[in-house]
Amino acid sequence: MITRRHLLEAAGAGAAAAATGMRFATVARAESAASRLTPGVPAGVASYVQMGRLPGKRPLIQLADRPPNYETPIEYLRTPITPNDAFFVRYHLSDIPEVKAETYRLAVGGEGANSALELSLEDLKKMPAVEVVAVNQCSGNRRGLSKPHVAGVEWGYGAMGCARWKGARLKDILDKVGLKKEAIEIAFNGADGPAVDKTPDFIKSIPVWKAMDENTIVAYEMNGEPLPHFNGFPARVIVPGWTGTYWMKHVISINALTRPQGGFWMNPAYRIPVGKFPIRDRFITQENATSTPITEMVVNSLITSHRDGDKVKVGKVVVSGLAWDGGYGIRSVDVSTDGGRSWTAAILGPDLGRFAFRPWHFEFTARRGRNTLTVNATNKIGQTQTSELIFNPAGYHNNVMQSITLTA
Ligand SMILES: Nc1nc2c(c(=O)[nH]1)N[C@H]1C(S)=C(S)[C@@H](COP(=O)(O)O)O[C@H]1N2
Numbered sequence: 001m002i003t004r005r006h007l008l009e010a011a012g013a014g015a016a017a018a019a020t021g022m023r024f025a026t027v028a029r030a031e032s033a034a035s036r037l038t039p040g041v042p043a044g045v046a047s048y049v050q051m052g053r054l055p056g057k058r059p060l061i062q063l064a065d066r067p068p069n070y071e072t073p074i075e076y077l078r079t080p081i082t083p084n085d086a087f088f089v090r091y092h093l094s095d096i097p098e099v100k101a102e103t104y105r106l107a108v109g110g111e112g113a114n115s116a117l118e119l120s121l122e123d124l125k126k127m128p129a130v131e132v133v134a135v136n137q138c139s140g141n142r143r144g145l146s147k148p149h150v151a152g153v154e155w156g157y158g159a160m161g162c163a164r165w166k167g168a169r170l171k172d173i174l175d176k177v178g179l180k181k182e183a184i185e186i187a188f189n190g191a192d193g194p195a196v197d198k199t200p201d202f203i204k205s206i207p208v209w210k211a212m213d214e215n216t217i218v219a220y221e222m223n224g225e226p227l228p229h230f231n232g233f234p235a236r237v238i239v240p241g242w243t244g245t246y247w248m249k250h251v252i253s254i255n256a257l258t259r260p261q262g263g264f265w266m267n268p269a270y271r272i273p274v275g276k277f278p279i280r281d282r283f284i285t286q287e288n289a290t291s292t293p294i295t296e297m298v299v300n301s302l303i304t305s306h307r308d309g310d311k312v313k314v315g316k317v318v319v320s321g322l323a324w325d326g327g328y329g330i331r332s333v334d335v336s337t338d339g340g341r342s343w344t345a346a347i348l349g350p351d352l353g354r355f356a357f358r359p360w361h362f363e364f365t366a367r368r369g370r371n372t373l374t375v376n377a378t379n380k381i382g383q384t385q386t387s388e389l390i391f392n393p394a395g396y397h398n399n400v401m402q403s404i405t406l407t408a
């Protein structure tokens with residue numbers, strides 16, 4: 001609960017931060033943040049986590065402050081569209097400039113393009129506009145649940161959100177400069193940079209075929225509003241189906257490449273072992289014998305109506321949540337109340353498109369004592385979640401079926 005005192009404190013801290021030139025401030029409410037942590041994240045996380053307040057955002061679970069890494073509490077994931085002010089925030093670099101709409105320029109070119117040009121925000125908005133509802137999920141969502149634990153931001157369930165994105169097709173932007181037939185990848189850079197540390201600049205590329213997909217866009221609107229600063233104002237890349245790492249925020253350059261993009265963030269970061277996950281979309285120009293870039297999200301689901309350990313009344317209980325995948329679409333969500341011996345189909349809610357969160361709900365009769373529910377989503381190509389963690393050193397692609405126990 002946010003009390004008036006907390007709001008005043010937040011306002012005061014904000015003013016102090018503004019005075020000292022800091023861009024954001026946090027409200028120390030350690031207990032309430034710890035109570036929102038996903039069960040299973042390393043015990044040490046509780047000692048540093050707090051409900052942090054970035055300008056324009058509700059209090060979110062602050063796992064790091066510089067660079068800002070803020071997770072969405074599951075309460076805000078009860079709708080298939082995540083509100084902008086509750087949407088998670090993930091950065092690798094601490095120097096995040098406030099990009100001005102008027103002076104913003106997007107440079108498009110590269111050695112794989114026939115020409116080069118610069119687009120203003122107005123230019124982008126004059127292009128044919130498209131909308132796509134798509135899940136943005138960090139590759140490392142649920143990393144904190146890895147056993148054994150692995151290094152990195154110890155995300156619980158909330159390093160994800162779903163929004164209606166509006167913008168220009170990347171394909172239309174690339175058509176303006178024309179791609180050479182030698183072009184193999186399209187690379188993005190954002191306006192953010194390393195502060196004083198030696199972190200390499202965050203540059204990401206995707207294969208040309210994914211860049212030319214009609215669903216891949218450069219978005220300037222999120223749920224009918226300009227992008228929030230911390231989600232990439234004034235424009236960001238949207239790569240529906242693929243994990244958030246490619247969704248470049250504050251994108252200021254788009255380059256067509258004739259050779260694979262190098263750099264830390266392409267290799268060794270954001271890679272998965274070859275052959276370990278049931279992945280269809282391959283990023284061949286970046287693949288080597290042992291590792292390949294992470295691409296599409298694996299099928300997954302989350303209970304958002306209840307937390308593990310919640311108390312319920314004996315009798316009818318409605319449990320609800322979300323399911324999503326890499327863009328094949330959700331076929332079914334099944335729930336087991338007997339430890340996986342039998343499964344019952346949940347009722348699916350509105351379909352906002354194959355890249356969107358699919359809401360579901362399930363009614364069951366709670367008996368006195370402990371009631372354990374396990375959820376498993378299946379997508380339209382028949383892929384399901386795993387019961388055992390597919391361990392990988394970066395903690396990516398965790399889609400272990402979630403179980404919660406409700407006590408009646
Ligand atoms: N400019 C910029 N864009 C970025 C990143 C970043 O560090 N800098 N991180 C990426 C990663 S890893 C993720 S998961 C998403 C998170 O998007 P969000 O902060 O809007 O939730 O942004 C992506 N785009």
Ligand SMILES: [Mo]
Nearest residue numbers: 138139244245
């Ligand atoms: Mo990410």
